[in-house]
Amino acid sequence: MKKIKKIAITGGKGGTGKSTFAILLAKEFLKQGAKVILCDCDVECPNDYLLLNRRLKSKEKFFNLNNVKQVFAEFPKLIKSKCKKCGLCIKACYNNAIFQIPQKYPVFINDLCSGCGACQYACPNNAIEFEKKEIGKIYLDKISDLWLITGVANPGLEESVPIVKEAKKFALNFVNKINHLNKDDIYVLFDTAAGTHCPVVNALLDVDFAYAVTEPTAVGAYDLDLILSLCEKIKIPVKVVLNKADLGSKSNIIKTLETHSAKIEKEILYSEKLAKKYSEGRLFDINIHYQNE
Ligand code: SF4
Numbered sequence: 451m452k453k454i455k456k457i458a459i460t461g462g463k464g465g466t467g468k469s470t471f472a473i474l475l476a477k478e479f480l481k482q483g484a485k486v487i488l489c490d491c492d493v494e495c496p497n498d499y500l501l502l503n504r505r506l507k508s509k510e511k512f513f514n515l516n517n518v519k520q521v522f523a524e525f526p527k528l529i530k531s532k533c534k535k536c537g538l539c540i541k542a543c544y545n546n547a548i549f550q551i552p553q554k555y556p557v558f559i560n561d562l563c564s565g566c567g568a569c570q571y572a573c574p575n576n577a578i579e580f581e582k583k584e585i586g587k588i589y590l591d592k593i594s595d596l597w598l599i600t601g602v603a604n605p606g607l608e609e610s611v612p613i614v615k616e617a618k619k620f621a622l623n624f625v626n627k628i629n630h631l632n633k634d635d636i637y638v639l640f641d642t643a644a645g646t647h648c649p650v651v652n653a654l655l656d657v658d659f660a661y662a663v664t665e666p667t668a669v670g671a672y673d674l675d676l677i678l679s680l681c682e683k684i685k686i687p688v689k690v691v692l693n694k695a696d697l698g699s700k701s702n703i704i705k706t707l708e709t710h711s712a713k714i715e716k717e718i719l720y721s722e723k724l725a726k727k728y729s730e731g732r733l734f735d736i737n738i739h740y741q742n743e
Pocket residue numbers: 526542543544545546547548558562563564565566567568569570
């Protein structure tokens with residue numbers, strides 16, 4: 451094996467073309483003869499499979515592996531026979547995930563619960579136990595030579611970090627499955643959610659470097675500043691990709707890049723053909739030439 455590279459594709463702002471670039475990059479590496487795993491870590495709204503014209507199915511097997519894996523988390527469960535309705539668990543919960551009508555039993559709201567265990571610790575009567583519940587799924591698919599791993603959080607789930615972590619773990623374990631000849635470069639691409647919140651931080655951790663995809667607008671520059679600051683804090687090198695580079699003004703982007711000593715690595719010009727392939731879910735069919743390479 452020559453090398454395994456872990457690359458994140460991120461961008462502070464939504465709608466900048468992050469997923470589009472992730473798929474174009476995957477295709478570029480495949481053309482170079484490498485093996486590629488694309489892991490969609492935007493688990494609350496994954497869309498790579500849609501851009502590749504696929505559906506999330508659960509009936510295939512790859513390497514004797516079921517192509518769907520459930521992700522579980524532990525949530526508090528009340529033992530009514532032990533509960534004295536004292537309300538101490540509510541005071542211990544910083545997520546406001548426990549609700550109680552006076553003189554009634556507390557009710558746990560799983561969608562707001564992080565599973566921290568503070569309520570169980572605070573209960574003087576051992577009236578809280580933890581039970582496993584499914585919070586999402588990881589899907590595996592193959593499109594031509596591209597391996598696609600998709601993390602999906604169950605609707606309404608507040609704390610999606612465990613799904614991001616599981617999807618990443620699944621992708622990194624899967625490297626061993628496709629590495630049987632021990633001679634090809636392997637690229638594992640992590641397509642993160644937009645923003646700089648915890649699911650994005652967890653998708654970025656431990657990668658070799660990240661591409662930050664942005665667009666030449668004031669909001670694009672503002673959000674680029676946030677993601678570059680985050681990557682500096684967690685010590686991830688960043689290469690900037692400017693999408694729709696010929697629309698809008700680059701001046702705000704340039705100013706932001708100067709404050710971070712960063713530069714634009716690739717520019718993608720607006721293309722109706724690209725937009726059409728995107729809307730048809732056929733991004734894999736298109737070849738793109740970057741403007742400044
Ligand atoms: S486990 Fe933590 S977040 Fe969940 S209900 Fe208990 S205290 Fe609140």
